Amino acid sequence: MSVQPARTTRTQGERSAAMQRRLLDATVAALCEKGYGGTTTMEVQQRAGVSRGALLHHFASRTDLMVAAVEHLTRERIAEVLSLVKSQAPRKGRLEWAVNVLWGTFQGPLFTASLELWLAARNDHELLTALLPQERIVGQTIRGMAADLFGEEVSGKPGFSEALEMVLDAQRGAAARSVLRSTDTDDRMIASWVHLMRALTT
Amino acid sequence: MSVQPARTTRTQGERSAAMQRRLLDATVAALCEKGYGGTTTMEVQQRAGVSRGALLHHFASRTDLMVAAVEHLTRERIAEVLSLVKSQAPRKGRLEWAVNVLWGTFQGPLFTASLELWLAARNDHELLTALLPQERIVGQTIRGMAADLFGEEVSGKPGFSEALEMVLDAQRGAAARSVLRSTDTDDRMIASWVHLMRALTT
DNA sequence: TCAGAAACAGTCAGGTCGGACGGTAGAAGT
DNA sequence: ACTTCTACCGTCCGACCTGACTGTTTCTGA
Numbered sequence: 502m503s504v505q506p507a508r509t510t511r512t513q514g515e516r517s518a519a520m521q522r523r524l525l526d527a528t529v530a531a532l533c534e535k536g537y538g539g540t541t542t543m544e545v546q547q548r549a550g551v552s553r554g555a556l557l558h559h560f561a562s563r564t565d566l567m568v569a570a571v572e573h574l575t576r577e578r579i580a581e582v583l584s585l586v587k588s589q590a591p592r593k594g595r596l597e598w599a600v601n602v603l604w605g606t607f608q609g610p611l612f613t614a615s616l617e618l619w620l621a622a623r624n625d626h627e628l629l630t631a632l633l634p635q636e637r638i639v640g641q642t643i644r645g646m647a648a649d650l651f652g653e654e655v656s657g658k659p660g661f662s663e664a665l666e667m668v669l670d671a672q673r674g675a676a677a678r679s680v681l682r683s684t685d686t687d688d689r690m691i692a693s694w695v696h697l698m699r700a701l702t703t
Numbered sequence: 704m705s706v707q708p709a710r711t712t713r714t715q716g717e718r719s720a721a722m723q724r725r726l727l728d729a730t731v732a733a734l735c736e737k738g739y740g741g742t743t744t745m746e747v748q749q750r751a752g753v754s755r756g757a758l759l760h761h762f763a764s765r766t767d768l769m770v771a772a773v774e775h776l777t778r779e780r781i782a783e784v785l786s787l788v789k790s791q792a793p794r795k796g797r798l799e800w801a802v803n804v805l806w807g808t809f810q811g812p813l814f815t816a817s818l819e820l821w822l823a824a825r826n827d828h829e830l831l832t833a834l835l836p837q838e839r840i841v842g843q844t845i846r847g848m849a850a851d852l853f854g855e856e857v858s859g860k861p862g863f864s865e866a867l868e869m870v871l872d873a874q875r876g877a878a879a880r881s882v883l884r885s886t887d888t889d890d891r892m893i894a895s896w897v898h899l900m901r902a903l904t905t
Numbered sequence: 906t907c908a909g910a911a912a913c914a915g916t917c918a919g920g921t922c923g924g925a926c927g928g929t930a931g932a933a934g935t
Numbered sequence: 936a937c938t939t940c941t942a943c944c945g946t947c948c949g950a951c952c953t954g955a956c957t958g959t960t961t962c963t964g965a
Contacts (some may be wrong), residue, residue, distance in 0.1 A: 553915065562953085
């Protein structure tokens with residue numbers, strides 16, 4: 502009689518999945534706190550609390566780990582956006598809310614880790630080939646849900662696409678800037694972005 | 704009779720200055736092509752074609768070299784902007800020209816190198832304390848010459864300051880994006896930025 | 906139940922990087 | 936001219952990181 506399925510007996514697949522998740526979470530955390538250069542395999546295994554063999558078993562090389570981290574990040578970021586979209590129900594300030602949701606995707610540790618990998622991919626071809634399609638997925642997901650975010654009323658207007666792209670670029674730039682000197686009154690920037698959306702969508 | 708003052712006899716200061724310039728130029732080039740992690744002291748000395756001792760004499764540690772590179776970059780970037788401003792005389796499309804000049808500051812290798820140092824400073828406190836004031840200098844220089852760039856007619860209008868900040872952020876974001884997949888038709892973005900400036904400055 | 910495979914553990918060798926060190930050549934003071 | 940100081944040279948050692956390797960435990964299929 503299997504009263505306690507977990508802890509005593511676990512499927513190999515379950516063990517693998519749990520271990521890989523621990524390792525990838527540790528990798529993302531290390532990327533945020535130590536940067537790409539500081540994210541050594543030893544750093545990751547210590548954070549995850551596992552042995553060297555465990556890490557090398559699941560990810561044969563450091564680059565493999567990073568590539569897997571990229572895909573892990575993609576899933577996490579998309580899940581984050583989806584949860585943000587579903588969580589709140591915008592009634593009145595739809596535009597402000599939408600801009601805030603987008604800004605949220607550039608705020609957390611997920612973007613920081615992605616930025617580190619982004620820069621690192623410049624010199625790691627293997628990482629680059631893994632990164633490009635993943636970033637496209639994230640981008641397409643965000644753009645695909647733009648209509649849901651902003652509502653038909655705004656997203657149908659002529660200049661919407663260009664305005665959205667510019668706000669995304671501006672947010673990326675602001676995020677990159679505030680990676681060091683953290684939050685300098687987001688409210689003004691958000692207001693500017695909302696203003697921009699209003700001004701550029703006829 | 705000293706027919707050839709150089710080569711045969713050089714002041715110590717001249718030798719030092721020349722050597723440091725070579726080293727710093729090599730450092731910036733390495734940052735662009737190999738990234739921060741790949742900019743090892745050995746890489747730099749090989750690029751500069753100097754011995755290990757020469758590098759270590761002028762820059763006692765790797766961080767010292769990077770800090771000096773930051774200051775070197777600041778000077779170079781400001782000089783770049785100044786030359787751009789002075790070089791061309793805008794007559795008709797003043798706004799387009801100004802936006803283009805700003806965009807130029809995010810294009811070259813100088814911005815790439817700065818971005819690498821920017822990310823690296825997140826984990827190197829010494830580098831961070833050197834970087835922050837330098838970036839402030841660059842920022843203030845750009846903002847200080849905004850009036851000269853855009854002309855009184857535009858820079859005097861109400862929403863100018865916010866619009867400029869947003870364009871700078873957008874350009875920074877676009878630059879960070881195109882660090883990997885290079886230039887994807889700048890013209891459209893530039894047109895968007897000009898449009899933004901027009902729309903947001905009453 | 907038992908053999909084989911997969912997951913996990915810990916150690917080792919090879920390689921790279923950073924910085925210390927002793928030494929040499931050239932400039933600057935006297 | 937002689938000393939002193941600065942610029943420069945090349946080697947060496949310790950620290951670290953990566954991946955290979957062998958040993959051990961846990962699951963799975965027959």
